[in-house]
Amino acid sequence: MSVPGELSYAKTHEWMRREDDVATIGITEHAQDELGDVVFVELPEKGATYGAGDAFGAIESVKAVSDLYAPVGGEVVEVNEALNDAPEKVNEDPYGEGWIVRLRVSNEGDLFSADEYEKFLEEEAG
Amino acid sequence: MATGALRRTPLYEEHKTSGARIVDFAGWEMPVQYEGIKAEHEAVRTAVGLFDVSHMGEVFFRGPQAEEAVQRLVTRDVGRLSVGQAGYAAVCYESGGTVDDVLVYRRPDDFLIVVNASNREKDLEHFRENTKDLDIEVTDESDDWALLALQGPEAVELLEGFTETDLSSIKYYRFVEGEVGGMAAILSRTGYTGEDGFEVFVRPDDAPRVWRALVGAGAAPVGLGARDTLRLEAGMCLYGNELDAKTTPLEAGIGFAVHLDKKEEFLGQEALRREREAGLRKKLVGFEVEGRGIARHDYPVVLNGETVGRVTSGTQSPTLGEAIGLALVTPEVEDEFEVVIRNRPVAARAVPLPFYKREKK
Numbered sequence: 001m002s003v004p005g006e007l008s009y010a011k012t013h014e015w016m017r018r019e020d021d022v023a024t025i026g027i028t029e030h031a032q033d034e035l036g037d038v039v040f041v042e043l044p045e046k047g048a049t050y051g052a053g054d055a056f057g058a059i060e061s062v063k064a065v066s067d068l069y070a071p072v073g074g075e076v077v078e079v080n081e082a083l084n085d086a087p088e089k090v091n092e093d094p095y096g097e098g099w100i101v102r103l104r105v106s107n108e109g110d111l112f113s114a115d116e117y118e119k120f121l122e123e124e125a126g
Numbered sequence: 127m128a129t130g131a132l133r134r135t136p137l138y139e140e141h142k143t144s145g146a147r148i149v150d151f152a153g154w155e156m157p158v159q160y161e162g163i164k165a166e167h168e169a170v171r172t173a174v175g176l177f178d179v180s181h182m183g184e185v186f187f188r189g190p191q192a193e194e195a196v197q198r199l200v201t202r203d204v205g206r207l208s209v210g211q212a213g214y215a216a217v218c219y220e221s222g223g224t225v226d227d228v229l230v231y232r233r234p235d236d237f238l239i240v241v242n243a244s245n246r247e248k249d250l251e252h253f254r255e256n257t258k259d260l261d262i263e264v265t266d267e268s269d270d271w272a273l274l275a276l277q278g279p280e281a282v283e284l285l286e287g288f289t290e291t292d293l294s295s296i297k298y299y300r301f302v303e304g305e306v307g308g309m310a311a312i313l314s315r316t317g318y319t320g321e322d323g324f325e326v327f328v329r330p331d332d333a334p335r336v337w338r339a340l341v342g343a344g345a346a347p348v349g350l351g352a353r354d355t356l357r358l359e360a361g362m363c364l365y366g367n368e369l370d371a372k373t374t375p376l377e378a379g380i381g382f383a384v385h386l387d388k389k390e391e392f393l394g395q396e397a398l399r400r401e402r403e404a405g406l407r408k409k410l411v412g413f414e415v416e417g418r419g420i421a422r423h424d425y426p427v428v429l430n431g432e433t434v435g436r437v438t439s440g441t442q443s444p445t446l447g448e449a450i451g452l453a454l455v456t457p458e459v460e461d462e463f464e465v466v467i468r469n470r471p472v473a474a475r476a477v478p479l480p481f482y483k484r485e486k487k
Contacts (some may be wrong), residue, residue, distance in 0.1 A: 037163055039442035060442070
């Protein structure tokens with residue numbers, strides 16, 4: 001499973017890419033693999049604010065629903081509208097075209113580095 | 127898991143080899159998917175897929191009063207089944223609530239009832255408890271059989287390559303004793319997908335060879351995930367979702383399997399007759415979600431702000447590309463209602479069942 005070194009990770013399997021005060025957020029390759037075929041992403045409204053760790057949306061595969069959690073707190077400045085028509089982008093390109101939301105960060109979360117997340121995945125797998 | 131050791135079918139190692147993701151289902155370690163639910167679903171709709179359903183239970187009724195026992199236990203009039211014919215039926219409590227939904231096979235010398243894995247122990251107790259006065263033997267031979275389902279438009283052709291049994295002579299819901307790859311088998315033209323195909327009963331020791339042969343010939347292994355989306359598109363009930371002890375087969379829309387007029391009294395007959403006369407307290411409807419979102423099991427159904435039922439099954443239909451579902455609702459519900467998806471009421475519209483019907487050749 002790919003875990004890009006430049007990203008930060010939440011233990012709920014979201015990734016975050018930070019550019020100044022804007023954080024782009026998606027789910028990890030591991031998370032999309034666990035979910036299976038993604039068929040629906042419930043995106044938040046632009047302008048909504050969330051605290052670090054808050055559920056901001058949901059992602060559904062054929063079989064199951066999972067909440068999406070904000071790795072950091074902030075205001076939604078952009079959502080990936082392309083996922084409305086092509087939710088499978090989350091499976092195909094989880095770190096690229098499958099991004100989900102951009103937040104203007106107002107409070108930080110407690111996140112893993114890539115190395116720490118990889119270790120976390122190993123521990124979870126037992 | 128809280129409930130002791132999980133059981134494995136004779137095909138467990140084959141599933142691991144095929145890269146299956148294994149989950150706990152009704153106490154069994156079963157494959158939920160291999161390549162992916164959508165791809166497996168499509169394989170069954172357009173070509174051929176192979177399922178391991180060995181977790182299902184096989185219960186045999188033997189003895190001079192076997193037919194009488196089965197007549198008492200199931201809602202279908204099995205007297206109308208000919209030898210070599212299978213029939214879908216419900217098993218009911220005296221209350222009319224459903225114990226299980228089953229397939230009854232009328233064989234030359236006995237009856238075979240195929241039961242849901244999750245209900246096996248409960249069914250056996252119910253079967254034995256209610257037939258004590260009859261001269262019969264009820265035997266659970268579930269561990270003596272593996273069950274494979276080969277389903278899809280290319281299923282029959284593929285299976286023909288492995289058997290001398292004349293498959294074209296076996297009509298829908300008929301079965302014969304024959305062989306597959308030289309191994310003894312019961313071949314039944316039945317399934318749970320809405321496609322043509324066979325369910326094949328073989329001995330556990332033979333199952334891995336049959337599985338490998340069929341997969342080697344191009345059948346896609348299909349897990350429980352796609353089994354659920356396929357049966358839902360075909361409008362078929364799943365026990366625990368559409369059917370349970372508090373829901374009658376009439377309410378769940380399987381009245382076609384309930385012969386209220388059959389002469390031999392069956393458990394629940396009186397209650398079901400009364401319900402038929404008085405009118406159903408709830409009914410099963412198929413629906414499409416018109417707004418954005420996917421309905422799931424147990425989501426509330428509302429009409430004018432009042433809860434009028436629950437979603438029993440829901441998914442994104444891989445074939446239709448729409449969110450579809452089944453719901454048990456009060457009788458006054460008509461074409462338009464709402465499903466509450468994560469606290470948000472979303473418009474839904476009733477549609478005729480099944481959602482998907484294959485084109486007959």
